[in-house]
Amino acid sequence: MQTTIDSIIKTIKSSTQFLPCLVSFSIVYYKSSQIKIYFHSLTSLPTTIQLQQLTIQVKLIPDGKIKCLSIKNILHNQNIFAQDNNEYLIQFSNISLTKLHVKGILMKFYGKDQTKKTIQLGQIGKIYFNQINNFENEQPIDFIHEIEIIKTSSMEILVLLEQNNDHYLTVEIQRIKGLKIDQKNSMATCYFRVILLDRHRPLSTHQTKSYRLNSSTFSLNESFNINILAFNSNNLDRIMIMINLYSNANGKNEHRCIARVKLASPYFCSGTGTIHWQRFKQRQSFSMWHKLIKQ
CATH class of the missing domain: 2.60.40.150 (C2 domain)
Structure with missing residues (x-):
């Protein structure tokens, strides 16, 4: 997955197109009624921002359950999730297979700079599970989305x-x-x-x-x-x-x-x-x- 997004970024940089802030992740549904979201890569954050901490907020819809993942000591111009050997994931439990088709997720990304000021980086709009093929097969489904301010x-x-x-x-x-x-x-x-x-x-x-x-x-x-x-x-x-x-x-x-x-x-x-x-x-x-x- 990381090789794919690195190749994408390299291709976009060589063109005249605007360089988007991309995040790659995968979602797995387990028969134990768990959904796990694994984060692999986040690249091309705005160069004007020096983040000290990044927070990813994932909201399960329509339930309203919210889970967060925070990462400190951000290294500028590097893939945030490749800074160490940790596994970055967010997990939701008690999601029955029969209810899966009516659910989805919404992600928001924000951080804190050196002055502890909160900076809204953007979001990924609603992803509905009923639009994803073979989602219930306990196999990772890969995504690459742009983080954007949606107005x-x-x-x-x-x-x-x-x-x-x-x-x-x-x-x-x-x-x-x-x-x-x-x-x-x-x-x-x-x-x-x-x-x-x-x-x-x-x-x-x-x-x-x-x-x-x-x-x-x-x-x-x-x-x-x-x-x-x-x-x-x-x-x-x-x-x-x-x-x-x-x-x-x-x-x-x-x-x-x-x-x-x-x-x-x-x-x-x-x-x-x-x-x-x-x-x-x-x-x-x-x-x-x-x-x-x-x-």
């Missing part, structure tokens, strides 16, 4: 995912609503970038045309045929589609990413993007509205 915006986009053959995946951005109109700048524009990733590694990028910010709702109906020939039905879940919205509104001289949404399996992201991904795999074609996450 939902008022903007929503309608996205179609479609696969008619093994060669291409079609991503179509159909409509947007809730977009803020820039009344002070009639020349302000926005556009989308659609990025194909392999377990967080960027592979290809596609961009829509620019649109004037003079309406809060409009149709785009722009589609891209993305080459996925390297992925078959067995490893299709390694794919992630990230859709970023860029804008130069509010007096900005250049376009910057203001919001995004990720569509993938629960092994690599959370939120409505995981529901869309599962429905798409079941039906080969599925369209769904998504609220964008502020950046």
Whole structure:
């Protein structure tokens, strides 16, 4: 698992993409009605923060049970979980197999700096166990997620995912609503970038045309045929589609990413993007509205 995330980070560093803060972990359900979450790697924490202590809070939903794991003496620019030979895990007990399908977890990450000030690093959105294949088999299920500040915006986009053959995946951005109109700048524009990733590694990028910010709702109906020939039905879940919205509104001289949404399996992201991904795999074609996450 550590080799995988090191390779991912190395690939992203060599590109022009933003370097995400990634955490790798695995979840095991035991027949003794226990769930254990093992943490393997956490890399690329913000360089501006000098953490003295890291705390991971895991909440079991809908029960509300909370367990925490704290690590002291953090070494900067190193994998936190590789600093010693300890095993880092969080455990929940008395989780019956018959109730497993209605449960999930939510993770929050925060730390303390040299002045003992608490710093919120971000979270991993809800991961539902009923979306995970073969979860009850007492085998570790591996995850790599980005730790991010999740703030939902008022903007929503309608996205179609479609696969008619093994060669291409079609991503179509159909409509947007809730977009803020820039009344002070009639020349302000926005556009989308659609990025194909392999377990967080960027592979290809596609961009829509620019649109004037003079309406809060409009149709785009722009589609891209993305080459996925390297992925078959067995490893299709390694794919992630990230859709970023860029804008130069509010007096900005250049376009910057203001919001995004990720569509993938629960092994690599959370939120409505995981529901869309599962429905798409079941039906080969599925369209769904998504609220964008502020950046």
